[in-house]
Amino acid sequence: MEIRKFNEPDREDIIELWKACNLTRPWNDPNKDIDRKVRFQPDLFFVGSVGEKIISSAMAGYDGHRGSVFYLAVSPDSQGLGYGQKMMEHIEKALTKLGCPKINIVIRSSNDRVLGFYNNMAYAKDDVVSIGKRLIPDA
């Protein structure tokens, strides 16, 4: 898999990938999520492809204190082949280079199956509760 930055022609394929991976939600407009990322830290919006086909994505970020990863996805027919791990290793390198000391990842409670994947990469559950407040509604 080749990992590179997101380019505008990738948009539809990326949204299809997120849908196939059950990462879209009615309250998050994927086009607006992409627009915001393209305006802010676009260098941390990664796309993984094999040949012509986009099979993976991830939106990473660094706020000067912690790093984050959202929309980590590997297309269903390419899962279990090491691509997710490869994408995470790429993100860890990029964030380390920026001086980021720790990555925090939010996992939907309905998706706790993915914990096994992160545990395998030495991510551990923190003793925290994640809370949020919507500032800009997408709908």
Ligand SMILES: CC(C)(COP(=O)(O)OP(=O)(O)OC[C@H]1O[C@@H](n2cnc3c(N)ncnc32)[C@H](O)[C@@H]1OP(=O)(O)O)[C@@H](O)C(=O)NCCC(=O)NCCS
């Ligand atoms: C999570 C996801 C990105 C993982 O990508 P992947 O390419 O399938 O994972 P990999 O093949 O790189 O797995 C790497 C290792 O983790 C292990 N692993 C993967 N999923 C696992 C799971 N659910 N439980 C335990 N271990 C798991 C693999 O066995 C592999 O271990 P190995 O190196 O010892 O063989 C992918 O399954 C996905 O896109 N899921 C849907 C979207 C999603 O939930 N995203 C995360 C949002 S927080």
